[in-house]
Amino acid sequence: MKINKNFDVVVIGAGAAGLMCAIEAGKRNKKVLIIEHSSKIAEKIRISGGGRCNFTNINSNSENFLSNNKHFCKSAFSKYTQNDFIDLVKKHKIKFHEKKLGQLFCDNSAKDIIEMLITECEIQKVEIILNTEIKSIIREENLYILETEKKVKFICSSLVIATGGLSIPKIGASDFGYKIANQFNLKVTNLYPALVPLTFKDDILEFCKSLAGVSIEASVKINKTIFNEGLIFTHRGISGPSILQISSYWKPDRSIEVNLLPKNSMDKTLKERRVKTPKQNISNVLSDFLPSKLAMAITSLLNINQKIGDASNSTLNQISNFINKLNVLPTGTEGYKTAEVTLGGIDTNEINSATMECKKYSGLYFIGEVIDVTGHLGGHNFQWAWSSGYVAGQNV
Numbered sequence: 001m002k003i004n005k006n007f008d009v010v011v012i013g014a015g016a017a018g019l020m021c022a023i024e025a026g027k028r029n030k031k032v033l034i035i036e037h038s039s040k041i042a043e044k045i046r047i048s049g050g051g052r053c054n055f056t057n058i059n060s061n062s063e064n065f066l067s068n069n070k071h072f073c074k075s076a077f078s079k080y081t082q083n084d085f086i087d088l089v090k091k092h093k094i095k096f097h098e099k100k101l102g103q104l105f106c107d108n109s110a111k112d113i114i115e116m117l118i119t120e121c122e123i124q125k126v127e128i129i130l131n132t133e134i135k136s137i138i139r140e141e142n143l144y145i146l147e148t149e150k151k152v153k154f155i156c157s158s159l160v161i162a163t164g165g166l167s168i169p170k171i172g173a174s175d176f177g178y179k180i181a182n183q184f185n186l187k188v189t190n191l192y193p194a195l196v197p198l199t200f201k202d203d204i205l206e207f208c209k210s211l212a213g214v215s216i217e218a219s220v221k222i223n224k225t226i227f228n229e230g231l232i233f234t235h236r237g238i239s240g241p242s243i244l245q246i247s248s249y250w251k252p253d254r255s256i257e258v259n260l261l262p263k264n265s266m267d268k269t270l271k272e273r274r275v276k277t278p279k280q281n282i283s284n285v286l287s288d289f290l291p292s293k294l295a296m297a298i299t300s301l302l303n304i305n306q307k308i309g310d311a312s313n314s315t316l317n318q319i320s321n322f323i324n325k326l327n328v329l330p331t332g333t334e335g336y337k338t339a340e341v342t343l344g345g346i347d348t349n350e351i352n353s354a355t356m357e358c359k360k361y362s363g364l365y366f367i368g369e370v371i372d373v374t375g376h377l378g379g380h381n382f383q384w385a386w387s388s389g390y391v392a393g394q395n396v
């Protein structure tokens with residue numbers, strides 16, 4: 001038996017952007033359906049921010065985003081700001097706090113944000129169906145006809161693709177959005193896992209493994225892009241906020257400059273200590289500035305075991321360069337299995353930034369992470385999902 005169902009708007013993907021778009025379209029009295037292929041909605045919100053969802057950033061602006069067109073996101077951010085989302089969170093009496101650098105987290109749980117979005121969907125009578133895979137999409141006379149695996153047909157005048165990126169496939173990520181873009185001959189930029197730990201081999205891998213769990217405040221740099229945040233050694237390489245941030249700028253065969261002690265010029269410090277504490281072993285001197293496990297690992301890797309008073313200028317330079325200007329060449333990243341986002345996506349040239357509608361096909365919209373707009377770590381990616389979802393919701 002064939003069933004046809006008509007809606008004004010069908011949103012594919014019940015994530016942050018899709019839910020926001022559906023709520024806003026519902027406020028405009030549109031008949032809205034969200035189709036989700038997983039058994040649960042908003043799984044990424046649930047696992048985000050260590051379970052507390054870093055839902056926005058007080059300082060979010062276009063400078064926090066990577067895209068082939070850095071200006072593309074500005075229009076959406078001007079129409080729906082972080083303060084608009086904060087007002088919604090306050091309206092639902094969700095308690096939150098600023099952790100650092102403007103990052104806002106729920107006090108209690110990310111589930112508070114999901115509950116809030118579900119409540120808003122219910123108020124606007126948005127229908128949500130789960131466990132539903134779309135088999136085909138056809139465009140006919142300005143209508144979109146979607147057919148599911150079970151041969152149910154949904155017909156709508158506005159179709160919104162909100163299926164996100166490729167990261168964490170085990171909780172529902174798919175390449176659906178990019179495939180639809182291909183079907184409609186829309187350009188997709190190169191895709192890379194981003195906000196992702198970096199991996200190493202040989203000596204540096206052994207060095208990292210021996211320090212697994214040790215964390216420091218570091219500065220990491222590629223060309224002129226620098227991040228000063230936490231760094232943690234792991235069994236596979238290095239991670240932590242500074243590394244996740246720089247991973248979005250990293251490409252294969254490119255090295256990264258790491259400063260393990262950005263607040264201290266070790267060349268000067270070590271030369272002073274050679275005069276002040278000549279009898280101290282070098283690794284003990286380094287332990288005054290770095291975790292002692294790291295200090296020991298550095299001297300062991302450099303094969304230096306002597307009192308600082310006996311060290312030559314070249315030995316001290318070797319140590320200070322390692323600490324302040326360590327050039328490391330990652331072999332890769334941990335990939336989409338652990339990446340927080342996908343860098344790249346639907347080419348912004350294909351989309352009207354004021355509406356999120358596809359320029360070539362009226363009624364077809366793309367929102368959220370599936371577009372080539374990728375935020376830094378710190379709540380920016382959700383803000384893009386809220387803002388782009390809001391804008392599409394005003395125009396579908």
Ligand SMILES: Cc1cc2nc3c(=O)[nH]c(=O)nc-3n(C[C@H](O)[C@H](O)[C@H](O)COP(=O)(O)OP(=O)(O)OC[C@H]3O[C@@H](n4cnc5c(N)ncnc54)[C@H](O)[C@@H]3O)c2cc1C
Pocket residue numbers: 012013014015016017018035036037038041042043044045047048049050053054055056132133134162163164165167168171172173174175176339340341367368369370378379380381382383385
């Ligand atoms: C571990 C982790 C932690 C994160 N923490 C934060 C954070 O604290 N702050 C922050 O700003 N960002 C964070 N992010 C990034 C953020 O989660 C995403 O950028 C954001 O969820 C993107 O929203 P979206 O709606 O575009 O896509 P998503 O939230 O990924 O939603 C896409 C939805 O589409 C569904 N879908 C996919 N394919 C299909 C299909 N074929 N048919 C139907 N449905 C489909 C998916 O199941 C999903 O429900 C984190 C990401 C990860 C992986």
